[in-house]
Amino acid sequence: EAGVAQSPRYKIIEKRQSVAFWCNPISGHATLYWYQQILGQGPKLLIQFQNNGVVDDSQLPKDRFSAERLKGVDSTLKIQPAKLEDSAVYLCASSLAQVPDSYNEQFFGPGTRLTVL
């Protein structure tokens, strides 16, 4: 079974530029998550989708970050404009559960490492 795919793996941009990340979850997984992981910290949830609807985006900086999951499969996360503090690894994860339950295991992609200069 193929895992969660993410691209690009690395991205270097200047501040105030725009950037987009792409995620392809495991086939059949209804729930998709985007996390931000700053060096030395645990991942922080940015947004959670159930199929193509947003379940939780309370920690997404909506003035500069946006995400969409068209057709309930692939997802893109965009930052516009980027700031220095956005330098981090952006992880995508997916889980099978159609209805959130207590045991839905999340499978993570390899992440995209973003450096903002």
Place this chain on the structure above:
Amino acid sequence: KNQVEQSPQSLIILEGKNCTLQCNYTVSPFSNLRWYKQDTGRGPVSLTIMTFSENTKSNGRYTATLDADTKQSSLHITASQLSDSASYICVVSEFSGGYNKLIFGAGTRLAVHP
């Protein structure tokens, strides 16, 4: 505020030795607790998941314990190998608003030396 605290922040051990990593949490309402292993440059991979009623779970050389009364968990690694060098992240699931929200600790960075 829901928090997950891990200790130590980093740890160096010799190959073949055992070690124990600690996790304290204040998450409520509690749903489950997970331990993940994250190799450098990779996404986290699940090691164990425990619900409120489970107080120990093993996965090969990894054994996790949970004390829901004191809100503490530990991850014990037996006979460490060089490949165990990674960050170990404790994650507590909060059941709120009809779905589970994961609260991540900062991780313990383990280095196993030959």
